[in-house]
Amino acid sequence: MEQYTASPTRYEQSATLYQRCGRSGVLLPKISLGLWHNFGGIDDYQRSREILRYAFDHGITHLDLANNYGPPYGSAEQTLGRVMDEDFRPYRDELFISTKAGYDMWDGPYGNWGSRKYLMASLDQSLRRMRLDYVDLFYSHRYDPDTPLEETLQALVDIVRAGKALYVGISRWPLDATRFAIQYLKERDVPLLIYQGRLNMLDRAPMDEGILQLCHESGVGFISFSPLAQGLLTDRYLNGIPEGSRMTREHFLKHEMLTPQLLQQLQAWNAEALAEGRTLAERALRWILQQQGVTSVLVGASSTAQLARNMRAVG
Numbered sequence: 001m002e003q004y005t006a007s008p009t010r011y012e013q014s015a016t017l018y019q020r021c022g023r024s025g026v027l028l029p030k031i032s033l034g035l036w037h038n039f040g041g042i043d044d045y046q047r048s049r050e051i052l053r054y055a056f057d058h059g060i061t062h063l064d065l066a067n068n069y070g071p072p073y074g075s076a077e078q079t080l081g082r083v084m085d086e087d088f089r090p091y092r093d094e095l096f097i098s099t100k101a102g103y104d105m106w107d108g109p110y111g112n113w114g115s116r117k118y119l120m121a122s123l124d125q126s127l128r129r130m131r132l133d134y135v136d137l138f139y140s141h142r143y144d145p146d147t148p149l150e151e152t153l154q155a156l157v158d159i160v161r162a163g164k165a166l167y168v169g170i171s172r173w174p175l176d177a178t179r180f181a182i183q184y185l186k187e188r189d190v191p192l193l194i195y196q197g198r199l200n201m202l203d204r205a206p207m208d209e210g211i212l213q214l215c216h217e218s219g220v221g222f223i224s225f226s227p228l229a230q231g232l233l234t235d236r237y238l239n240g241i242p243e244g245s246r247m248t249r250e251h252f253l254k255h256e257m258l259t260p261q262l263l264q265q266l267q268a269w270n271a272e273a274l275a276e277g278r279t280l281a282e283r284a285l286r287w288i289l290q291q292q293g294v295t296s297v298l299v300g301a302s303s304t305a306q307l308a309r310n311m312r313a314v315g
């Protein structure tokens with residue numbers, strides 16, 4: 001691929017694209033890019049690189065990773081590390097990069113969940129894979145019922161104090177634990193920047209459970225993962241299951257999920273969207289961004305064309 005120079009028009013949409021993350025100094029793009037799928041060692045590196053370039057060239061400054069994204073585990077971070085060296089190094093200060101630890105990553109008792117031992121070691125590994133000195137945001141990827149919350153949260157505080165992350169976040173924590181985390185971190189002057197949860201037109205749990213409201217009232221940002229329900233909330237599956245789609249490739253999106261009732265609902269939403277002159281994906285993303293307290297939607301993409309289409313949601 002030719003030498004990379006970022007597009008001079010990448011901040012053209014600034015006025016509508018960026019939004020403050022809770023009560024913090026950080027602005028995040030309303031559309032952020034996640035590297036869970038399509039950036040692993042099994043994927044075509046040049047295509048992954050092209051999607052990352054496209055994202056940055058269009059103002060998507062926030063990239064979201066986790067230690068175990070791939071497959072294999074760790075390889076999405078390696079892909080980003082390579083792109084950092086090949087393309088993005090001059091733009092490091094224009095990027096807001098997050099990673100996480102919380103799910104199984106390596107063998108033995110210290111490669112999973114929420115211990116200080118795991119979080120500290122995992123972030124050091126992530127930094128090496130991504131070829132970074134620090135991440136902008138480090139998350140506890142999930143709530144650990146067996147580790148004292150104080151231990152997990154103090155590890156996050158100490159990671160910031162050590163300069164390895166600028167901000168901290170939590171993902172998939174239940175309401176009471178989230179309330180505790182907000183207070184604990186506030187008292188240590190490392191306020192919780194953001195909560196990452198699944199919120200989309202098919203899964204409204206963070207609203208129903210009060211997480212979104214708590215975040216909003218507490219000045220904590222909220223970023224929605226799988227905002228398109230892994231592709232269900234697009235036109236991808238309206239006329240069958242296309243070869244190469246996530247449903248044919250991954251066990252995370254199972255055929256059984258696409259019930260006749262769901263298909264009927266998606267078709268109705270699609271018709272409503274088309275009547276408004278939008279695609280179903282645009283409508284689904286706009287619906288999330290309209291909810292009070294939502295900072296950003298964290299989309300996935302297997303092509304630049306998908307990302308281009310999804311960006312129209314904020315146009």
Ligand SMILES: NC(=O)c1ccc[n+]([C@@H]2O[C@H](COP(=O)([O-])OP(=O)(O)OC[C@H]3O[C@@H](n4cnc5c(N)ncnc54)[C@H](OP(=O)(O)O)[C@@H]3O)[C@@H](O)[C@H]2O)c1
Pocket residue numbers: 033034035036037038064065141171172196197224225226227228229230231232234235236244245246247281298299300301302303305306307309310
């Ligand atoms: N915190 C957590 O526990 C957690 C969990 C899950 C995800 N996440 C984060 O959220 C990010 C996004 O998750 P996700 O990939 O599930 O998000 P998503 O945006 O709901 O789904 C993305 C997939 O939908 C399809 N798609 C996207 N735009 C499309 C369009 N315009 N038309 C047709 N199909 C389209 C593509 O699948 P095809 O392959 O079929 O093209 C794409 O890979 C992840 O990368 C990760 O950073 C976090």
